[in-house]
Amino acid sequence: MEPLLKVSDLSVVSSGREGRQEIVRGVSFEVREAESVALVGESGSGKSLTMLAVMGLLGPGLSSPTGEVRFGGRELRGMPEGELRQLRGAELSMIYQDPMTSLNPMMRIGDQVAETLTAHGTGESEASRRARKELARVGIPDPDRTARSYPHEFSGGMRQRAMIATALVAGPRLLIADEPTTALDVTIQQQILALVRERQRSDRMATIWISHDLGVVAQLVTRVLVMYAGRIVEDAPVRELFAAPQHPYTAALLASLPHAGDLVRAPLAQIGGVPPAPGSVPSGCSFRPRCPQAVEKCLEDPALMPRNSSLAACWVPREEWK
Amino acid sequence: MSEVGVAIRLPSAATAPTREPWWQRLLASRSGAVGAALTGAVLLAALAALAGLVPHDPIVQHPADRLLSPSWTYLLGTDQFGRDTLARCMAGAAASLQVSLLAVGLATVVGTTIGVIAGWYGGWIDLVAMRLTDVFFAFPAILLALTVVAALGRGWFNVAIAIAIVYTPIFVRMARAPVLSLREAQYVLAGRLLGFSVPRLLLRHVLPNISSIVIVQITLALSWAILTESSLSFLGLGQPPPAPSLGQMVSEAKSLAVVAPWTLFAPALVIVIAVVGLNLLGDGLRDALDPTQER
Amino acid sequence: MARRLAGALLTLVGVSLLVFLVLRVIPGNQITASLGTESGVLTPEQLASLRSYYGLNQPLPLQYLDWLANVCTGNLGLSLRSGQSVSAMTAASLPVTLELALLATAFGFVLGVGLGMLSASKPNGVRDALGQGVGLLALAIPSFVIASALVSYLAAKFGYFPNALPYAAPWEDPLLNIQQLMFPALVLGFGVAAPVMRTTRSAIIEVSSLDFVRTARGKGVSPRQVAFRHVLRNAMIPIVTATGIQFGYLLGGAVIVEQIFALPGIGRQVLNGILQREYAVVQSSVLIIAAAFVVVNLLVDVLYRQIDPRVRAE
Numbered sequence: 052m053e054p055l056l057k058v059s060d061l062s063v064v065s066s067g068r069e070g071r072q073e074i075v076r077g078v079s080f081e082v083r084e085a086e087s088v089a090l091v092g093e094s095g096s097g098k099s100l101t102m103l104a105v106m107g108l109l110g111p112g113l114s115s116p117t118g119e120v121r122f123g124g125r126e127l128r129g130m131p132e133g134e135l136r137q138l139r140g141a142e143l144s145m146i147y148q149d150p151m152t153s154l155n156p157m158m159r160i161g162d163q164v165a166e167t168l169t170a171h172g173t174g175e176s177e178a179s180r181r182a183r184k185e186l187a188r189v190g191i192p193d194p195d196r197t198a199r200s201y202p203h204e205f206s207g208g209m210r211q212r213a214m215i216a217t218a219l220v221a222g223p224r225l226l227i228a229d230e231p232t233t234a235l236d237v238t239i240q241q242q243i244l245a246l247v248r249e250r251q252r253s254d255r256m257a258t259i260w261i262s263h264d265l266g267v268v269a270q271l272v273t274r275v276l277v278m279y280a281g282r283i284v285e286d287a288p289v290r291e292l293f294a295a296p297q298h299p300y301t302a303a304l305l306a307s308l309p310h311a312g313d314l315v316r317a318p319l320a321q322i323g324g325v326p327p328a329p330g331s332v333p334s335g336c337s338f339r340p341r342c343p344q345a346v347e348k349c350l351e352d353p354a355l356m357p358r359n360s361s362l363a364a365c366w367v368p369r370e371e372w373k
Numbered sequence: 374m375s376e377v378g379v380a381i382r383l384p385s386a387a388t389a390p391t392r393e394p395w396w397q398r399l400l401a402s403r404s405g406a407v408g409a410a411l412t413g414a415v416l417l418a419a420l421a422a423l424a425g426l427v428p429h430d431p432i433v434q435h436p437a438d439r440l441l442s443p444s445w446t447y448l449l450g451t452d453q454f455g456r457d458t459l460a461r462c463m464a465g466a467a468a469s470l471q472v473s474l475l476a477v478g479l480a481t482v483v484g485t486t487i488g489v490i491a492g493w494y495g496g497w498i499d500l501v502a503m504r505l506t507d508v509f510f511a512f513p514a515i516l517l518a519l520t521v522v523a524a525l526g527r528g529w530f531n532v533a534i535a536i537a538i539v540y541t542p543i544f545v546r547m548a549r550a551p552v553l554s555l556r557e558a559q560y561v562l563a564g565r566l567l568g569f570s571v572p573r574l575l576l577r578h579v580l581p582n583i584s585s586i587v588i589v590q591i592t593l594a595l596s597w598a599i600l601t602e603s604s605l606s607f608l609g610l611g612q613p614p615p616a617p618s619l620g621q622m623v624s625e626a627k628s629l630a631v632v633a634p635w636t637l638f639a640p641a642l643v644i645v646i647a648v649v650g651l652n653l654l655g656d657g658l659r660d661a662l663d664p665t666q667e668r
Numbered sequence: 669m670a671r672r673l674a675g676a677l678l679t680l681v682g683v684s685l686l687v688f689l690v691l692r693v694i695p696g697n698q699i700t701a702s703l704g705t706e707s708g709v710l711t712p713e714q715l716a717s718l719r720s721y722y723g724l725n726q727p728l729p730l731q732y733l734d735w736l737a738n739v740c741t742g743n744l745g746l747s748l749r750s751g752q753s754v755s756a757m758t759a760a761s762l763p764v765t766l767e768l769a770l771l772a773t774a775f776g777f778v779l780g781v782g783l784g785m786l787s788a789s790k791p792n793g794v795r796d797a798l799g800q801g802v803g804l805l806a807l808a809i810p811s812f813v814i815a816s817a818l819v820s821y822l823a824a825k826f827g828y829f830p831n832a833l834p835y836a837a838p839w840e841d842p843l844l845n846i847q848q849l850m851f852p853a854l855v856l857g858f859g860v861a862a863p864v865m866r867t868t869r870s871a872i873i874e875v876s877s878l879d880f881v882r883t884a885r886g887k888g889v890s891p892r893q894v895a896f897r898h899v900l901r902n903a904m905i906p907i908v909t910a911t912g913i914q915f916g917y918l919l920g921g922a923v924i925v926e927q928i929f930a931l932p933g934i935g936r937q938v939l940n941g942i943l944q945r946e947y948a949v950v951q952s953s954v955l956i957i958a959a960a961f962v963v964v965n966l967l968v969d970v971l972y973r974q975i976d977p978r979v980r981a982e
Contacts, residue, residue: 630820
């Protein structure tokens with residue numbers, strides 16, 4: 052069966068004052084119906100930009116010259132903007148990191164939720180009614196009053212719930228969640244994550260979680276994609292990833308996570324060096340300068356290759372690691 | 374939270390571009406180059422008039438040659454008294470620039486000084502300065518200029534004083550703002566710790582850093598001064614005739630506009646070129662001197 | 669809000685002081701001389717009222733307080749030529765300027781926002797250069813040039829000069845009124861459009877890069893709705909503020925256009941007062957205009973608070 056989302060060889064370049072820089076290159080992955088997947092990487096690894104490129108929402112100075120994006124069997128690249136707009140919000144939705152700035156401060160919350168529906172042809176009163184129901188569904192108390200209020204009157208957690216309502220009211224098949232909990236308090240974070248996970252299950256909605264925090268997404272997804280310097284370096288089911296990472300970068304990431312059962316605070320293992328800036332990515336494998344497993348062959352750029360039940364962009368199989 | 378990886382980023386090898394001199398950057402930008410050219414043209418015409426390098430004497434009348442359309446003898450035609458329009462335009466430009474430069478010079482010196490002092494010392498000095506500028510800003514600019522000229526009487530010097538009075542508060546506000554933040558800057562605090570005297574700190578450390586803002590503001594102030602000077606002389610409050618002034622030329626040309634359009638459009642064009650040129654120059658300077666400044 | 673009112677009041681006091689002081693530069697004997705020789709038109713009571721208004725032969729601070737007391741009780745002085753009270757003159761002239769300013773601001777707002785939206789739709793492109801170019805020209809061409817050229821051509825070529833007829837108030841002869849105000853409003857409107865365009869352009873560019881615009885696009889909202897409901901609505905605050913200030917400027921700043929089109933507005937009242945050495949007229953009229961400007965600024969502040977729901981809550 053064809054996957055819901057199939058991305059092949061996607062790239063994102065920026066053309067600004069410093070010239071043309073490739074931020075994301077050769078990204079390929081699939082997401083199946085109702086599957087939940089994590090896209091993990093450090094800040095600057097290009098994970099947000101990848102998904103913005105999928106949605107066609109890249110800002111000024113950014114473009115996506117290569118790649119194919121197939122959603123529900125249709126090729127999104129080259130699709131006229133009018134058709135793309137019909138998909139956005141209705142089939143393909145996104146929620147963002149900062150609910151304070153991601154909601155229109157001069158529009159009532161109810162109107163903003165209803166806008167997702169009216170933009171796709173629903174009548175105003177019908178949209179209003181469904182918006183209110185959705186606000187209740189995301190756990191907002193007193194949805195009628197909330198619908199009439201403005202974003203600034205609420206806390207971060209409530210605003211994020213409102214944003215989720217905006218994204219889900221039309222019942223999309225795929226939700227992209229770009230670090231939706233980073234700007235929230237720890238206690239609220241858990242609530243929001245639980246809310247989305249619940250909706251994912253009940254609506255059979257595919258989800259892509261973008262995060263820099265491997266520990267958090269582990270409980271939410273069945274598969275993890277690891278990004279480094281604009282490329283996907285590992286694509287593995289979540290248990291396998293944690294038990295036996297197939298890429299040295301993933302292994303280093305896991306090693307740097309504190310273990311819950313530590314009685315003695317051992318120094319956290321750090322990865323020497325820093326990730327390369329977009330303009331100065333080394334030739335060959337981009338992780339080579341910092342990789343403890345690097346060999347001669349690594350001067351050649353590795354593509355994702357099968358390693359046990361995962362995919363990893365590494366010439367050196369795990370069994371041969373030092 | 375369990376962070377993934379190391380988040381520090383070292384600067385890449387080639388970060389800061391090499392800095393070419395500001396006038397190169399100015400001329401490289403389109404608005405800067407055009408602005409410099411236009412302003413330069415007007416300046417040249419004015420200087421030529423002051424040096425006497427005019428095709429005809431701007432004041433002398435040629436009764437036999439009244440209201441002639443542009444020709445090789447009179448490149449921009451003549452007015453109702455047979456005076457050469459081009460020469461009068463050049464002399465008028467000189468008069469305008471004279472008034473504007475004096476007015477803006479005064480406003481810059483006085484305004485910037487007050488603004489820097491207010492911003493540096495803060496407290497009630499700042500409060501009083503701000504309240505005073507509020508009072509001046511409560512007047513529509515041209516009205517304030519009119520009132521001052523009403524009190525002082527007509528003439529080019531009083532017009533200059535009037536313009537200076539109107540524009541000084543603007544320089545006060547403009548100079549004060551960056552000083553407020555510069556006061557807390559690292560190198561200024563270091564200087565204060567080292568015991569540098571206030572005048573030295575202000576002159577050597579603060580002033581150079583606001584100079585780009587001041588320079589840009591000067592060009593804009595000049596363009597406004599030229600507009601105001603011509604407006605006031607249009608109303609009959611500038612230097613009395615026969616001294617040529619652009620505003621007065623337009624006023625005299627009102628009745629002639631259909632018969633001899635050059636009498637109205639020539640001085641108008643000089644004003645427009647000067648104002649457009651100064652504005653573009655200001656934009657170009659803003660980008661050339663400090664590209665990080667907000668537009 | 670109370671703080672704003674107090675500040676405005678303080679500014680008004682400062683304004684009155686400034687007006688008083690500026691015109692005190694005129695030697696006092698000029699005023700007394702004019703009271704003596706040209707006072708033939710005035711009755712003894714009017715003469716006494718004018719004397720009281722000027723507060724002559726008193727120390728300066730007392731003169732100021734006297735004058736302030738006069739003004740607050742409605743004695744704004746008299747015109748020596750006509751014997752008319754300045755308050756009566758102002759009651760007739762201020763509405764003319766208000767109507768002119770309103771029309772000019774409305775036109776300038778529409779033109780300025782339109783040009784600003786054009787420029788901002790593709791920054792640094794051709795449309796932007798065009799929009800900004802028109803804006804620069806609107807700024808650079810003096811209002812007196814356009815006004816003079818218009819009046820001359822319309823009168824000479826088309827014999828069209830409605831302003832030669834005495835001014836008609838809107839309730840007297842609406843058609844003539846519009847004819848008389850149309851061109852002056854147009855000329856002044858261009859002056860308003862220039863700063864409004866600049867404010868619109870930068871506000872739109874800034875708001876367009878904000879996150880919630882991306883959210884709206886991500887929901888599938890049409891570009892038109894994004895432009896109006898999301899971008900423009902949030903950009904309106906600085907735009908309305910700038911427009912309001914321009915309206916305030918026109919109250920005194922329209923003097924030249926009023927002069928050229930022979931409109932009996934308050935700016936012209938000041939100018940005539942200057943030219944005819946009617947110091948009381950000048951002093952009181954300038955005070956009125958400045959006070960009106962302060963009031964307009966206050967109203968703009970109130971308006972902006974009403975528009976922005978975030979501030980309204982305070």
